[in-house]
Amino acid sequence: MDAADERNGQEILTILQENIEKLVAQLTECRKENELLKSEVSSLQNILRSFKLPGTEGPTVDATGRSGDGFSYAEKIQVKQKLALILQKIEMELRGEKTRF
DSSP: OHHHHHHHHHHHHHHHHHHHHHHHHHHHHHHHHHHHHHHHHHHHHHHHHHOOOTTOSSOOBOTTSBBTTSOBHHHHHHHHHHHHHHHHHHHHHHHHHHHHO
């Protein structure tokens, strides 16, 4: 009976060790993907920070409140706010992914 228990115990340990190795490999892959996503978010943030909406440098406004490029100041602000919101959602998702590990 002891030999059978020992064999079963060794089999269980082998299975557990294999599962741990798989989990470590999966965690490593997730970390690589997380770093890539962080890099992409950082790049998007830099683009957003340096983003100059058309007509923001010396705008010419016509009687309808639109600049020479066809966008009103309010429309430009709205676009910038939407871009900021998208980045915030991406960051929240990344933080959510981080807490799951």
